[in-house]
Amino acid sequence: MNWLTHLYQNYLSRSIVEKIIIINVVVFILTYLFNTLSFLFQIDGNFIVNWFSLQPDFELLLYRPWTIISYGFLHVGFFHILFNMLVLYYFGNLFLDFFNHKQFLVYFLLGIMGGGFVYMISYNYLPGLKTQESLLLGASAGVMAVVIGISSYIPHYSMRFRFIGNVKLLYIAVVLVVLDVVQIPTGNAGGHLAHLGGSLIGLTMTKYFDQGLGLIRWVEQLMSKREKKPLKTVYKNSQKKAYQKRETKSEEQHRIDSILDKISKSGYDTLTKEEKDYLFNAGKK
Structure with missing residues (x-):
């Protein structure tokens, strides 16, 4: 059991961004293992996907309320999770330069929830989507909340790309949002709408950050009753x-x-x- 203890201690030593990535990767591997079992034993569907993905049925959500968050830890393919985790890694670590780990978790989880609700409302009330069957999974809405959140906080901060050069976060955010909007009719409408919901959460949380401190403190208290320190918004201070x-x-x-x-x-x-x-x-x- 020593190796399990070592893995667990190694996990605890990671940053919140790395912990989220590890959870997503583990769930991704488990999902594919269940796919294999479903094939071998001729089981209809995948247990993890069936019970933890989000569907647009509000009545079903009452019976499976966890799906409004759990869908954000499921992915449909290797490149799906690879792209999401790469973006989360780079923008998440930049986010932690200006906010703390609990604030990151609030942005990420609220982004997933916001994206989920936008997806459900769209598929229930928009004529072009009401007749379509859909299933939502992926961390993209939470990732977009983090990306748009930090981009709206420091819009003129530049990231360097090898073949492009320096690009301001403002331009990166605008391009990502525009791509989601124009791709809605071409396929994966639910996913793109969820991205926009997460983006809206990130923008709103940053724009009204001072007014939202009460919500963030309340979430922090749920996560840790022992810590009641004032909320920090910038670099950590040992002095x-x-x-x-x-x-x-x-x-x-x-x-x-x-x-x-x-x-x-x-x-x-x-x-x-x-x-x-x-x-x-x-x-x-």
Whole structure:
């Protein structure tokens, strides 16, 4: 059993982004194992897909309420999960540079839920979709919530691509949303609508972040009753007490806001070393 203990401890040491990726990969492998068993024993359908994917029937949701979240951990093929996990890895780690792991989890899970509800409403009330049979699975809505959330928070932050060069997050977000909109009639309408639902959650959560602190704190309390520390929005700080002694909370927040504004307008690389150090020290638990 030592190897199981080692695997579990290794899992616990990972960041929240890596933990989500590991869960998705494990569920993906289990899904394909059940596919094999279903084939060998002539079982109709896949148990995991049947019970954990999301269907547009609101009445069925009452009997399987977990599916509004569990569908976000299922994938239909290798390239489906590969693309989702790659995007989640890069944008998720960037997200953690400015937010904490609980905020990431809130964005991701609410994105999945928001995408699921947009999918269900669309297939129940839009004439072009009401007659179609559909099944929703995939982490894309949660991934899009994270992508659009961080992109709207620091829109002028640039990511470097090998054959393209530097591209601002704002442009990446716009391209992804436009692609989802124009691809709705071409196939996988439910998936693209769920992406848009997740994108809306990410944009709304960032735009009204201050007003949404109550919701995030409530979710945090559900996840950990022991921690009741104030919510952090920027880099982690190992010298929090020292900063609180030197300046008031309002003065510190004002300086943080001005640095974040500078990042939003011209990118992180334009910060001075002093500003980077201050930002790093000002938010660490």
